């Protein structure tokens with residue numbers, strides 16, 4: 001009887017375009033949990049920092065991140081000064097901070113002017129010098145090919161950052177130009193990769209996207225040929241998510257599934273490592289293909305503190321967003337004296353668990369042990385009906401505490417994982 005209910009819910013969910021790695025599904029879903037004050041970070045243990053640099057030279061239409069056109073050098077510098085003050089205030093209040101990750105993303109951090117970029121790298125280096133770092137600490141920075149040069153690559157390496165993530169998305173100029181983004185020649189990509197390695201950056205990740213309008217088998221093959229030619233240390237495959245892009249049509253689940261499968265097979269054939277359903281690929285089988293910030297967030301659900309416009313933070317008490325999230329007139333936020341969190345949600349375990357499962361879906365599965373920790377009791381027992389249904393239907397496998405999506409399950413992975421959101425019977429999926 002219960003299993004029938006689970007099946008009915010699952011089948012209805014397969015039709016929802018909202019179910020993917022996003023959570024919550026609607027802006028208003030957490031309003032009941034909104035509280036005043038900042039998110040507490042008491043007794044969190046090792047955590048990560050994330051710095052958001054929201055500036056880009058061009059704004060791509062497919063992008064769901066908080067970003068704005070690159071302001072002049074003075075406003076860039078002022079943004080970095082406010083970031084530095086926010087970090088200073090956090091460290092003064094939490095002098096025993098232990099960092100297990102530090103990502104600088106955006107936006108395009110490397111779009112800053114050279115002077116300001118060097119100031120950002122100094123800010124990073126000064127911050128990590130003041131705190132204890134875990135042995136698996138592996139910082140990372142995002143950038144684009146056309147905003148990098150030798151000086152910026154040297155500044156990254158000298159600051160101690162050895163992982164660089166660059167967006168390719170697709171090599172198809174037709175597809176990219178329709179999205180307001182310029183194509184980059186393969187020889188330019190090769191030159192930047194060579195310069196990055198020569199500067200001392202050991203791992204370069206390239207992002208590829210699927211689900212963009214105009215992509216087809218032929219363009220995908222050209223994208224994979226570029227990867228085969230460049231052979232970066234890591235590749236991340238992103239599905240276009242349209243939750244935050246009103247009016248943008250999503251590709252069908254079948255098209256997305258076929259695109260993922262063809263990329264997965266090709267990347268494995270090139271020698272990359274990843275479990276089926278995972279979106280990160282690495283040439284090293286002992287490397288998950290991401291920074292330590294993302295690895296800990298995705299696999300262990302550990303705490304992180306975001307700095308800068310719209311950055312997200314999480315601790316065991318809930319989730320907070322800095323000002324600017326979902327705002328259209330972002331430039332007005334640049335005049336603020338602080339970007340510290342303004343919206344804080346004190347979340348009950350069911351919401352924290354749902355958020356963890358949605359993020360963990362990037363890895364193609366989640367840990368029942370971590371789910372149990374968040375829940376405060378045995379997640380395997382709690383979800384016995386959902387697990388039994390998914391195992392019987394061949395949608396998931398269970399190996400010790402690791403729940404992993406199967407090929408059959410991946411077609412509607414969002415519907416499968418949503419069965420493990422604690423309030424799953426009540427969520428609105430359209």
Ligand code: SF4
Pocket residue numbers: 055056058059060063064065067106107108144167181
């Ligand atoms: S460059 Fe990156 S962050 Fe900026 S708009 Fe394009 S995809 Fe988004």
